Amino acid sequence: MFLKRIELQGDRTLPFHTYPFSIPAIKNIGQLDLTNKVTFFVGENGTGKSTLLEAIADKAGFNTAGGGRNNYYDVPASESALGDYIRLSWMPKATNGFFLRAESFYNFATHIDSVGAQGAYGGRSLHHQSHGESFFSLFLNRFKGNAIYLLDEPEAALSPQRQLSLLRILHDLEVAGDSQFIIATHSPILLGYPNAVILSFDDEKIQEIDYEMTEHYQITSYFLQHRKKFLQEIFRDS
Template sequence: MFLKRIDLQRERISSYKEYPFSIPAIKSFHQLKLTKNVTFFVGENGSGKSTLLEGIADKCEFNKAGGGRNNAYDLHASHSALGDYIRLSWLPKVTKGFFLRAESFYHFASHIDDVGAREAYGGRSLHHQSHGESFFSLFTNRFKGPAIYLLDEPEAALSPQRQLSFLRIIHDLASSGEAQFIIATHSPILLGYPDAAILSFDEEEITEIDYEMTDHYQITSYFLQHREKFLREILEG
């Protein structure tokens, strides 16, 4: 464990009527303690989970478009609305790590080509691999501890089988004590990782919940067990 606590510097906020402080989970946020090597952020789109993850990446001085401290490239509208208002507490502090934004991974891949760093990612351009293959090239070549990894919807390019394989990568790194993961996800497969902390942003406060309490588990489970009834309710109701 490296990052122990996240504090919102509320004395610096002039108004809670403007984004991102108008988001209910952010408006009520004071302090968040991290107790596990693997922490998941869950919630509907717009609930604030990616906003907080971006803020953490900003304070880590990772490229907010995706990358680590040494990946210097610009992407329009790549900024953190929360980074200037949070404080991170470390023990010990690490500077190595990576911020993955699935939505801007294309630009990160272009940056790697531009700086001639293909060899560090398996020797092939990330653009010359499928989306899922390129993600795995990143995971297997770049993810090495001690480091902190901030991942925003890494399942976006991964098949269910690849997600299971990614769980093994998380396990190998996190169980060694050399890596910490904070992952914003909608994947019921990734959320099943054992002994992880799952923090929900869906209510007015950020709350730790059990796996079986997540909408991701409940909706997926209900659909698989009652597919015809579920579809009938959705499509004909």
């Protein structure tokens, strides 16, 4: 464990009428304790998961467009709106790690090509691999021990089988004892990682919930067990 606590800075006047404090879960962060090496952020789109993850990356010194401390490139609108208003408590502070931002991964791949660092990712340009292959090249080649990894929707490019393979990578690094993961996801496969803490952003405050209580699990489970009935309900008025 590296990152132990996230809290809004109480010594500042927060602009609660403006973004990102217009998001209820962000406005109500208060103090958020992290107690597990693997933590998931879940919730509907717009509930603040990515906003908080990006702010953590900003305070950790990672490129908020995606990357680590030594990846210097710019992507429009990648600046953190929340980073200046939170305080992180480390024990000890992580200096190694990576922020995966799925929506700007193309720009990260272009940056890697521009600095000639393809060798660090399996010897092939990330642009010369499929989207899923390039994500997995990152996981296999960049993810090492003694680091914190912040992943924003890593399932975006991964097949179900690749998601299971990512779970194995998380497991191997966690068992080694010196890596921490904070992951914003909609994937019921990833959320099934054993003994992880799942933090929901849905009910105007961030709170821990069980895997079976996540909407991701419940909807997926119901659909798989009652597919025909589920689809009939959806298409009833069409």
